[in-house]
Amino acid sequence: MPHAKRTPAGEALSSLILDLFRLNSLLFTAGDRMVAGLGLTSARWQILGAIVAAERPQPVAWLARDLGAARQNVQRIVNDLQRDGLVSFETNPHHRRAQFVVLTEKGRQSFDSAMRLQLPWVNGLADGLALKDLEATSRVVSALRGRLEGSEEPDERA
Secondary structure, eight states: OOOOOOOHHHHHHHHHHHHHHHHHHHHHHHHHHHHGGGTOOHHHHHHHHHHHHSSSOEEHHHHHHHHTOOHHHHHHHHHHHHHTTSEEEEOOTTOSSSOEEEEOHHHHHHHHHHHHHHHHHHHHHHTTSOHHHHHHHHHHHHHHHHHHTTOOSOOOOO
């Protein structure tokens, strides 16, 4: 069997993935700089955002799932947030050991302050980009995420 090659779509997706890796790193660095004065990091801000976005209190494992992150990493950051008074733990009546993570008033204020800092930054970053291009990119990223969710190993089809 001859050496398999990427399809044109596979080649384009491979290039996109590399760009997304670089973009992710740059976004975390920019976020860290943006919220450093608030005592936050991008990772802490991201977890506060997941708590805010949740319709009801959730345990760490559910937050990790929603973020596509390792539970242990989320637990470590949630513990730091709790130590700093930004979140608290509440009893989960359905599971004694999996406590709910709840935003405190201090956590809400920190998150809201971060979002106020993010507003002019994200608007400036989007300036000059076509809305239809951003929406199409979002659809592609969402479709790729959907294909990968639940998959623990790369597809091994030949």
